[in-house]
Amino acid sequence: MSITRVLCLALLSSLFAGCATHLPQHELPSSHVLPADESSPLVRYVNDRLVDPNDWSAFNPLYEGNDALAARLYLIDQARYGIDLQTYIYADDTTGKLVAAHLLQAADRGVRVRLLIDDIGNSLSDTDLGSLDWHPNIDVRLFNPLQLRHLRMLSKVFEFGRINYRMHNKLLLVDGVAMITGGRNVGDEYYALSPMDFQDIDIIGLGPIAQEAGASFDLFWNHDLAQPVSKILPRSNDQALAALREQLLAARREAAQGTLMEAVAGSSFIQAFQDGRLAWYNGPATWLYDPPAKADAHSDLAGEPFLSRSLARHTGEIEHELLIMSAYLVPGERGQVALTHLLDRGVRVAVLTNSLASTDVLAVHSGYAPYRKPLLAAGMELWELRPLAAQNERVNAFVSDSLASLHAKKFIFDRHTVFIGSLNLDPRSVSLNTEAGVLIEHPGMAEYMGSLFERWTDNDYAWQVVLDEQGDLQWLADDVAWQREPGTGVARRLITWMIGWLPIESQL
Incomplete structure (x- = not known):
């Protein structure tokens, strides 16, 4: 958050504290985390490693940036039923494109993807958001969105009473049994990929804790503050989705040629996860x-x-x-x-x-x-x-x-x-x-x-x-x-x- 933004927030809070605009009710059927069965490799993995699958969960910390990114991409690639991603910031950078590319690939193989982004922290264009949402297996919602999409600063002024409240949560949930949470958003600076390197620690959790986290995701997803982009953005089309797919594939190929994907592929965490050598805290x-x-x-x-x-x-x-x-x-x-x-x-x-x-x-x-x-x-x-x-x-x-x-x-x-x-x-x-x-x-x-x-x-x-x-x-x-x-x-x-x-x- 820049100095200018903080000072503007302070000024706006005094001038427009009472200006709390209303968002439309989306009146869509409730959506919930999809149950998974033994056909999911993550379900089998979890069942083999939980000491007490009814009460206890298994955890492992994600300390290094490359491990944190590798773990997210690996879980997304392992998904067979559902992926739920909730984030405060979604940056339109290398990390953002890689995550989007893997989400799109998961949706192509039939996985349901729910993407919930706080609109203040979103850097994806409305076109890209609409294109992702156009995929039959991807639903995108913006939390507490600005209503004047092309006049964002003006919207921040006149809607300040409402948009001053934000969704700062971070959660990745896969097949209802595996989750990652912590302080990391979706952006290069959280994974040692930018000049500003945010030092953080995430946690990956398996078992009952994923179900608890999923229940909270459902509450946010079904709340009227979570606005479907299909209701608030211009309608997309097959051509726009195809163009985005090409962009994401190009970004993925470019990343594969650099040190980033080499480090992700060589993640000691993922190797230990796959080999069953990872020590879990139950x-x-x-x-x-x-x-x-x-x-x-x-x-x-x-x-x-x-x-x-x-x-x-x-x-x-x-x-x-x-x-x-x-x-x-x-x-x-x-x-x-x-x-x-x-x-x-x-x-x-x-x-x-x-x-x-x-x-x-x-x-x-x-x-x-x-x-x-x-x-x-x-x-x-x-x-x-x-x-x-x-x-x-x-x-x-x-x-x-x-x-x-x-x-x-x-x-x-x-x-x-x-x-x-x-x-x-x-x-x-x-x-x-x-x-x-x-x-x-x-x-x-x-x-x-x-x-x-x-x-x-x-x-x-x-x-x-x-x-x-x-x-x-x-x-x-x-x-x-x-x-x-x-x-x-x-x-x-x-x-x-x-x-x-x-x-x-x-x-x-």
Whole structure:
């Protein structure tokens, strides 16, 4: 989200807060996740690996960008019945074209595809959306769409009261038994394919958790905010679909000639998955989510923090330690009180978030900055990601001189339970966006995530933020101490300070 967009949102929220336009009711029959049977290779795979297929699910983390993309494409290619894809951002780039090409190929072999995209985060043209939807096995819906399709900025102004609520969920569900969720959208920057490399961790889940996630997808899909493109966009035709098919095939051939598909094809995760060598974490889990009514400006439930309340109940039960990875950290007054209460009880609270140098949204950093001193004074431990985090070891294998930015959203409770999803610790996630994720009760998984937290807060990855003897902020790494935001220039610091004077915290 750019500075300009955030400032515009702040201005529009004051000028047009009451302008909540209505979307038409689509009045289509309800659609639901398709049941799969033993003819699906994924069903057979899942049944062979679940310890308790009635109650427990199986999980494995997706850490590397090439593994995360390879896992998505592999699951899509394995589908025999249904694919449901829900995303906040769908970019018209290499990743977006590859995913679309594989979805189209699945539809050609008879798989039903449901594609639900938040319209604000959508970069596909209306022509391409309509062409995909023209396929008899593909249905495309836009969540809370702009009504003035060719005047998007004007639509954002006059429909602000409605479109300020967004669907931030990320979910891929295949044959009703396998799912991927986390913080990654569909776009190059989430898979180490662009100069800005978003550091994230997804989770692949098998079994009952996929059914729970599918039920939430159905709620969103059947809600009036999920508008069928066949109802709101010009009618497509066979020629348009054929043209899109050629474009996607060309993009796929081009990608196959580069290092991208070589890395995807060589994914150690996929090889282990196929060979049955992948170690799965089996245990109880719960799918937590905000209902679509949270994003309905005309609903009595608009803005209700369903998911954050659920997590707050778990937070209140913590005895020893809370580890948080949050790309955007603006706890607000209530969040500050909750964290301080944990610290007063003797709970260790440690947080990793973006630094001013690594953040992609300066306005969010301006909202976060005032909370650092009081939380540090209360005893919280804080790290901020370095923009060249362990550059030579991990991040971007395909684009040179890439910058790392934290995009993970993880909460680790007492090294016993972990939440992985789309929720940031900020007002927008709590009150304006719908969010979703999985709460996994498994000490082994939680310990693994804890080890990643420790790795990402090492000197190679992050600066530790502390208070010096005078109570001022200090950044530490590599036996060096900085007295101002490291890795930044005067202009970046000045712009952030100026934004901090604006009354926009509720929009961050």
